[in-house]
Amino acid sequence: MHLGRQIDKEATQKRESRIRRNTSNIMNNIQRNRLYQDLSWLWPMWGDPATEYRFYCDYVTSQFRSYARRKVHSVLNVGCGGGKNVFNLKRKFEVTGLDISLSMLTLARELNPQCIFVQSDMRTFTLKKQYDAILIDDAVAYMTTEEALQSLFSRAYEHLSPGGVMVVGPDNTTETFQQNKTTVWHSEPHLAPPGIEVIYIVNSYDPDPSDTCYESTMIFLIRKDGKLRVERDSHVVGLFSLDCWRALLSDAGFEVNEKEYREGSECFTQFVCVKV
Numbered sequence: 527m528h529l530g531r532q533i534d535k536e537a538t539q540k541r542e543s544r545i546r547r548n549t550s551n552i553m554n555n556i557q558r559n560r561l562y563q564d565l566s567w568l569w570p571m572w573g574d575p576a577t578e579y580r581f582y583c584d585y586v587t588s589q590f591r592s593y594a595r596r597k598v599h600s601v602l603n604v605g606c607g608g609g610k611n612v613f614n615l616k617r618k619f620e621v622t623g624l625d626i627s628l629s630m631l632t633l634a635r636e637l638n639p640q641c642i643f644v645q646s647d648m649r650t651f652t653l654k655k656q657y658d659a660i661l662i663d664d665a666v667a668y669m670t671t672e673e674a675l676q677s678l679f680s681r682a683y684e685h686l687s688p689g690g691v692m693v694v695g696p697d698n699t700t701e702t703f704q705q706n707k708t709t710v711w712h713s714e715p716h717l718a719p720p721g722i723e724v725i726y727i728v729n730s731y732d733p734d735p736s737d738t739c740y741e742s743t744m745i746f747l748i749r750k751d752g753k754l755r756v757e758r759d760s761h762v763v764g765l766f767s768l769d770c771w772r773a774l775l776s777d778a779g780f781e782v783n784e785k786e787y788r789e790g791s792e793c794f795t796q797f798v799c800v801k802v
């Protein structure tokens with residue numbers, strides 16, 4: 527069990543450099559996380575905040591209201607990216623967004639000029655206040671070691687008011703991961719600038735099932751007025767068992783409730799965690 531485990535810095539550094547070695551060999555030096563840097567301008571072109579993100583945010587709102595042991599006014603969205611969740615949550619709550627990427631924060635501010643955004647690393651952030659609720663959505667995938675997840679949960683616990691609630695959920699776990707899965711999306715015409723069309727291809731592959739991460743390789747086919755430009759991107763993301771999630775969350779001090787969120791034919795585990 528994980529109870530009382532200390533973060534062993536040396537072991538973490540060794541694990542992280544092994545992950546870097548293993549993945550960079552396979553990735554042929556493809557640059558990492560471009561979607562949150564020079565390619566961030568593509569982000570708003572799919573996933574309409576007003577429709578696609580609304581359903582999830584309604585679900586999160588209902589979990590906040592059902593499980594919090596205090597009234598929920600203030601919400602911290604950790605890993606807020608382009609602010610599509612913030613766009614919906616701000617209708618009901620006073621929302622602060624936190625992200626490591628300046629380019630994504632710029633998009634989030636454009637979409638939500640009335641909200642506060644902070645640039646920080648979710649593993650180490652220290653803010654001046656506590657919140658009634660915290661949402662950590664898909665950005666939690668960027669925690670690639672147990673130590674990173676442990677640091678994030680400890681930061682989140684510190685920043686929750688007593689009786690506050692955190693909703694967090696993995697996109698994939700070792701139980702649900704599908705090796706070599708490829709998905710294709712098209713930009714939505716009403717979200718893309720005139721003359722621009724983007725096809726976005728994502729492949730998930732785990733080159734080393736003994737570690738706690740896998741590779742998400744992205745290809746973007748960008749057509750501007752019919753002229754093709756192809757860009758590649760690579761993301762290394764975390765992969766843990768449900769038992770590991772449960773143990774790390776309860777070690778951080780949370781009362782952990784396990785729920786299911788359904789989106790079309792897909793079903794995702796969501797952890798609704800209370801600071802008692």
Ligand SMILES: C[S@@+](CC[C@H](N)C(=O)[O-])C[C@H]1O[C@@H](n2cnc3c(N)ncnc32)[C@H](O)[C@@H]1O
Nearest residue numbers: 606607608609610611626627630647648665668
């Ligand atoms: C898929 S995007 C999140 C999109 C978001 N759900 C939205 O509503 O638009 C993932 C985000 O995680 C952020 N991220 C990755 N590692 C991070 C870290 N260590 N600390 C804070 N943010 C991080 C990236 O910068 C990126 O914006």
